[in-house]
Amino acid sequence: MKFAVIVFPGSNCDEDACHAAKDVLGQQAEYIWHKETDLKGADAVILPGGFAHGDYLRTGAMARFSPVMRAVGAFADRGGPVLGICNGFQVLLEAGLLPGAMLRNRGLKFLCEQVHIRVEQTDTPFTAACRPGQVLRLPIAHGEGNYFAPPEVVEALERRRQVIFRYTSAEGAVTSPDNPNGSVAAIAGLCNETRNVVGLMPHPERACESILGSADGLVIFESAVQSIRAGALASA
Amino acid sequence: MRARVFVTLKPSVFDPQGRTIADALHSLGYGGVSDVRQGKYFELDLAATDAGEARALASEVAHKLLANPVIESYRIEID
Numbered sequence: 001m002k003f004a005v006i007v008f009p010g011s012n013c014d015e016d017a018c019h020a021a022k023d024v025l026g027q028q029a030e031y032i033w034h035k036e037t038d039l040k041g042a043d044a045v046i047l048p049g050g051f052a053h054g055d056y057l058r059t060g061a062m063a064r065f066s067p068v069m070r071a072v073g074a075f076a077d078r079g080g081p082v083l084g085i086c087n088g089f090q091v092l093l094e095a096g097l098l099p100g101a102m103l104r105n106r107g108l109k110f111l112c113e114q115v116h117i118r119v120e121q122t123d124t125p126f127t128a129a130c131r132p133g134q135v136l137r138l139p140i141a142h143g144e145g146n147y148f149a150p151p152e153v154v155e156a157l158e159r160r161r162q163v164i165f166r167y168t169s170a171e172g173a174v175t176s177p178d179n180p181n182g183s184v185a186a187i188a189g190l191c192n193e194t195r196n197v198v199g200l201m202p203h204p205e206r207a208c209e210s211i212l213g214s215a216d217g218l219v220i221f222e223s224a225v226q227s228i229r230a231g232a233l234a235s236a
Numbered sequence: 237m238r239a240r241v242f243v244t245l246k247p248s249v250f251d252p253q254g255r256t257i258a259d260a261l262h263s264l265g266y267g268g269v270s271d272v273r274q275g276k277y278f279e280l281d282l283a284a285t286d287a288g289e290a291r292a293l294a295s296e297v298a299h300k301l302l303a304n305p306v307i308e309s310y311r312i313e314i315d
Contacts, residue, residue, distance in 0.1 A: 058304055094304070101306035103245075108252050148249060148307055 001228040002028040004042030006072065006088075008063050009034065013049035013085065013205060020208040021046075025221050034066035043228045044081040044125065045072055047088025049141070049203060059102060059144045060090030069095055081125035081224055082197045086142055089189070089199030098192055098199050099157070100149035106182025110143040114213070115180055117165040117188045117202055118172045124164055124191050125227035126198045126220050135172045136165075136216040138202035140180060145201040147183035147190075154185055165189035165200050237282045239294035240313040243303045244275035278302055287314045 003021040007014045014031060021029040030040055034052075039045060053062035063069065069091075076082050076097055084092040092098045105111055116137055119130040130136075149157065157163055165188040167179045179186045181201075189200025204217025245251045251273050258272040280297070284290040291314050298310040 057301070061301070061304070099306075101304050103249065103307060104252055106252060108256060150248075150306070 001043040001225055002030065002041060003224070004030055004032045004039045004045045006045065006047050006068055007031050007033050008050065008052035008066060008091075010052045010054050011048050011050035011087070013087075013203065016203070016205040017046045017048045017085070020205040020218070020221055024208045024218065025225065027221075027225060032068055034063070034068045037067050037071055039068075039071050039075055042075075044083065044224045045075060046205075047072070047082070047084040047091050048205070049086035049088060052087055052091060055087075058094065060087060060092075060094040063091040064095035073097065076192070076197050079194065079196050081227065083126050083220070083224070084197075084199035085203055085205060086140075086145075086201055089201055090144065092197060092199045097197050098190060099153055100147055100190075102144045103146040103148050103182075104144050105142070105146050105180070110141075111145070111180050112141045113139065113180065115140050115188075115202060116168050116170050116172070116178065117200070118168040118174075119164070120166055121161050121164050121191070123161075124195045124198050124223075126223050127164060128227045128230075129219050129223040133172060134219075135168060135170065136202075136204070136207075136219070137170070137214045138204055138207045138217055139213075140202050142181070142201055145181040145183065147181075147187045147201075149184060154187075157187075157190060158185070160193060162190050162193065162195075163187055164191050164198055165202070237284050237287065237290040238315055239280040239282055239290055240315070241278040241280065241294055241298050241302055242275055242311045242313075243278070243298070243308050244273050244310075245307055246309050249307050275308075276302075290314045 204220040207214040207217035254272040
């Protein structure tokens with residue numbers, strides 16, 4: 001299968017995502033510059049981490065005006081799998097492809113550390129190969145990862161099972177100290193109503209080989225491969 | 237005409253930067269400052285010649301881009 005990795009000015013995890021897909025998983029992956037308007041036949045799209053457009057105005061706010069985002073939106077509307085990682089998640093929020101917004105971290109500090117997240121739902125293209133309740137150890141690196149949505153939106157997300165990842169302890173328990181940034185309901189990642197667009201703050205692409213301290217992130221990419229093979233999803 | 241747009245986090249959204257600034261002011265002895273909300277300020281130069289038209293345009297761009305309506309509210313002054 002083929003991943004498209006979108007490259008905005010200021011993206012800095014694009015090479016990690018490409019490496020995970022290509023070198024670790026043996027799939028095809030292609031960079032797509034943000035000014036392009038075509039996804040070149042990709043089966044799945046990754047919006048990588050970084051600081052797209054310098055995080056001007058708000059994190060992710062300018063990226064939605066990049067020409068490629070029109071193609072990403074159309075791909076998502078057709079049911080194509082889209083994964084936003086960290087800044088990519090922030091872009092999806094600002095572009096309205098996922099609900100809610102990001103605030104500064106509760107403690108105001110940029111956090112760069114290992115966290116644990118629990119897989120809440122496995123019926124998305126990026127968690128299909130996970131076990132329900134599986135705990136993944138992944139790094140975070142963000143200053144604005146404090147997920148916020150109004151109470152009625154959070155309630156709707158829970159009701160529709162759109163909360164895909166939650167910050168937990170290593171044992172999978174939701175506790176306040178294990179929520180690094182103050183996200184409401186310990187939300188680390190979520191999906192849209194049609195479940196094909198997923199965003200998360202931790203970096204699975206930085207944790208795909210044991211030499212990097214954890215290979216727990218690989219299952220996210222394996223899930224995409226498994227889902228595409230199952231043939232239920234549209235391609236670009 | 238000129239529009240001044242002030243964007244701040246909604247009252248229902250915790251502003252950790254504002255709180256930290258308030259705490260700093262208290263440590264400087266300014267106990268009379270009960271709370272601080274931090275925000276952003278924009279000046280828009282507009283071709284409009286009518287204040288109503290200018291306000292409508294400023295409101296539209298504030299809603300669409302300058303503020304994120306999920307977490308922020310805005311106030312506009314025209315002169």
